[in-house]
Amino acid sequence: xxxxxxAPRLSFFWGSGMNHFMEIAKMRAARMLWAKIVSQFxxxxxxxxxxxxxxxxxxxxxxxxxxxxxxxRTCIEALGAALGHTQSLHTNALDEAIALxxxxxxxxxxxxxxxLQEETNxxxxxxxxxxxxxxxxxxxxxxxxxxxxxxxxxxxxxxxKAIESGVPKMRIEEASARKQSRIDSNVDTIVGINKYRxxxxxxxxxxxxxxxxxxxAQIERLKKLRAERDxxxxxxxxxxxxxxARTGEGNLLELSIDAARKRASLGEISYALEKVYGRYKAKxxxxxxxxxxxxxxxxxxxxxxxxxxxxxxxxxxRPRIMVAKMxxxxxxxxxKVVATGYADMGFDVDMGPLFQTPAEAxxxxxxxxxxxxxxxxxxxxxxxxxxxxxxxxxxxxxxxIMVVAGGVIPPQDYDFLFKAGVAAVFGPGTPVSTSAxxxxxxxxxxxxxxxDK
Numbered sequence: 141x142x143x144x145x146x147a148p149r150l151s152f153f154w155g156s157g158m159n160h161f162m163e164i165a166k167m168r169a170a171r172m173l174w175a176k177i178v179s180q181f182x183x184x185x186x187x188x189x190x191x192x193x194x195x196x197x198x199x200x201x202x203x204x205x206x207x208x209x210x211x212x213r214t215c216i217e218a219l220g221a222a223l224g225h226t227q228s229l230h231t232n233a234l235d236e237a238i239a240l241x242x243x244x245x246x247x248x249x250x251x252x253x254x255x256l257q258e259e260t261n262x263x264x265x266x267x268x269x270x271x272x273x274x275x276x277x278x279x280x281x282x283x284x285x286x287x288x289x290x291x292x293x294x295x296x297x298x299x300x301k302a303i304e305s306g307v308p309k310m311r312i313e314e315a316s317a318r319k320q321s322r323i324d325s326n327v328d329t330i331v332g333i334n335k336y337r338x339x340x341x342x343x344x345x346x347x348x349x350x351x352x353x354x355x356x357a358q359i360e361r362l363k364k365l366r367a368e369r370d371x372x373x374x375x376x377x378x379x380x381x382x383x384x385a386r387t388g389e390g391n392l393l394e395l396s397i398d399a400a401r402k403r404a405s406l407g408e409i410s411y412a413l414e415k416v417y418g419r420y421k422a423k424x425x426x427x428x429x430x431x432x433x434x435x436x437x438x439x440x441x442x443x444x445x446x447x448x449x450x451x452x453x454x455x456x457x458r459p460r461i462m463v464a465k466m467x468x469x470x471x472x473x474x475x476k477v478v479a480t481g482y483a484d485m486g487f488d489v490d491m492g493p494l495f496q497t498p499a500e501a502x503x504x505x506x507x508x509x510x511x512x513x514x515x516x517x518x519x520x521x522x523x524x525x526x527x528x529x530x531x532x533x534x535x536x537x538x539x540x541i542m543v544v545a546g547g548v549i550p551p552q553d554y555d556f557l558f559k560a561g562v563a564a565v566f567g568p569g570t571p572v573s574t575s576a577x578x579x580x581x582x583x584x585x586x587x588x589x590x591x592d593k
């Protein structure tokens with residue numbers, strides 16, 4: 141194929157964070173690199189050289205504490221994306237660090253884009269930062285550092301090989317742990333969390349999701365779909381897909397579209413390919429001594445280490461925690477950050493793969509003989525998944541494994557989780573060392589041990 145047959149149709153998905161000038165420079169640098177890479181294939185259509193991107197404002201920069209600060213954060217991040225020439229934009233809602241957005245918060249997020257587009261005049265100039273010494277220097281620096289990463293990936297045999305080796309995830313996780321340690325040690329300011337925090341916060345109204353009702357409705361939709369479709373045609377389409385994967389003869393995308401048109405479900409299409417390819421499992425590597433690089437001198441970090449050492453001396457082994465991601469929540473940055481921090485504080489840490497069922501996660505926890513099961517939640521599944529994993533642990537005769545939860549969990553749901561058997565809930569903004577100390581206090585208390593003796 142000629143590069144002009146497909147390159148003009150390619151597009152990217154970027155995130156925009158609070159480092160305002162760097163975000164602008166990042167997008168400018170990306171366009172330089174894209175044009176450099178595509179130029180190697182001698183395009184005739186200038187559109188092949190143009191990097192088109194959609195941008196979403198940062199999710200992790202949102203805070204549960206003092207959440208109306210998130211309106212300003214999202215606006216600044218959206219402005220950076222616009223000044224960096226994004227083609228389309230997604231602005232997060234102010235309550236997304238607590239729950240799924242309400243109509244009220246979603247409207248504010250939507251209108252943030254409209255204010256920037258129609259009230260600021262920033263869309264009247266192509267590159268307002270062109271010629272700025274600072275922005276041009278940042279653009280140059282980012283382009284060269286990014287090119288070094290690209291060359292590293294090429295030496296590994298391309299991105300698919302790099303992903304298999306775990307290098308891109310390792311780079312991301314290392315940067316995430318370093319950033320979290322800077323926040324927890326107050327090196328980096330997060331307004332409302334580690335500086336300018338309110339003594340008392342009034343709760344805000346959040347969206348309540350009835351997961352059981354959603355699940356039942358989806359099951360009914362699937363039943364109706366399967367009753368009304370041509371089962372023979374669906375099975376034949378899925379068999380053709382599996383055969384193409386096995387032989388390499390044919391076009392997988394074309395056959396997937398054909399199966400979808402015959403009303404095969406996404407799960408059925410995926411499974412038709414899984415029969416041949418298997419299911420991808422990410423390499424799980426915890427990065428040592430990155431989180432502790434900024435926090436090891438803090439009193440909380442030292443206290444957590446002291447408690448894990450005391451537990452190890454008492455029990456003959458270190459406290460062991462499994463950090464799990466259950467359900468269809470595909471975001472594991474937060475889980476990896478806390479897992480890395482716990483390891484630096486003296487825990488033995490097991491990391492569950494993405495998309496585990498409660499039964500699979502409980503089985504892994506029992507097989508690894510953990511003391512603590514830590515569920516990381518983002519996609520509003522905590523009220524369904526946590527009671528299920530507690531029930532699975534009971535079935536396996538391991539009610540002694542302490543279950544804790546962290547992530548995007550509304551405060552009004554805490555009591556429900558406590559009644560279900562969850563020992564502790566750590567909301568967004570909780571320092572990793574604080575959660576570690578609390579878990580150790582609970583472990584010692586369960587054994588009737590006074591931690592200060």
